[in-house]
Amino acid sequence: MNIFRFAGDMTHLISILVLLLKIYATKSCSGISRKTQELYALVFLARYVDIFTEFISVYNTIMKIVFIASTLAIVWCMRGHRVVRRSYDKELDTFRHYFLIAASLVLALLVHEKFTFQEILWAFSIYLEAVAILPQLVLLQRSGNVDNLTGQYVFFLGAYRGLYILNWIYRYFTEPHFSRWIACVSGLVQTALYADFFYYYFLSWKNNAKLKLPA
């Protein structure tokens, strides 16, 4: 494992912790898209079905469990917690995420590495992860104002994607048989989706101003 991959995993982990912290500390999930969180839960459940059949490392297994458990906890809070549920911006979170699920499933059935149950689920999870942030970005754009922790959450999530690209570049040059174009192409698409957010994030950072997205 190289430093970029590890740093990417850590920023991914930090993003989830920031989100849990926001929900726990403020007892509010305003500004957070429940649809994006449910898509991530689906992404992890689909990708990590290999958790009992495939062993890569203790690190991988623990991270898989942490990602599944933390994302399910977030979804549970947003749906089931009496106080948190009330702060959910339901009227702003109207992205039709079922289309994303359907499109990812169709694409996975067409483009995959092997026509097996696990490989198709894996490809599906990769495609779905690439677009899962869309409901969140649309929600932020609609509400205009982005609170501090929500901004940090999306920032760390974007940083994770950027670091994974560096990881692939590193692996491409250091590993003789490195080939994973499905993950790389999807990863590039996913990272590109953050470009607009990052632009305004750095603008607000540079001007020391509150993060605001144009309508």
Add this chain to the structure above:
Amino acid sequence: LKLINNHDEL
């Protein structure tokens, strides 16, 4: 060329 993809990334 042997394709290696054991899904070792998260």
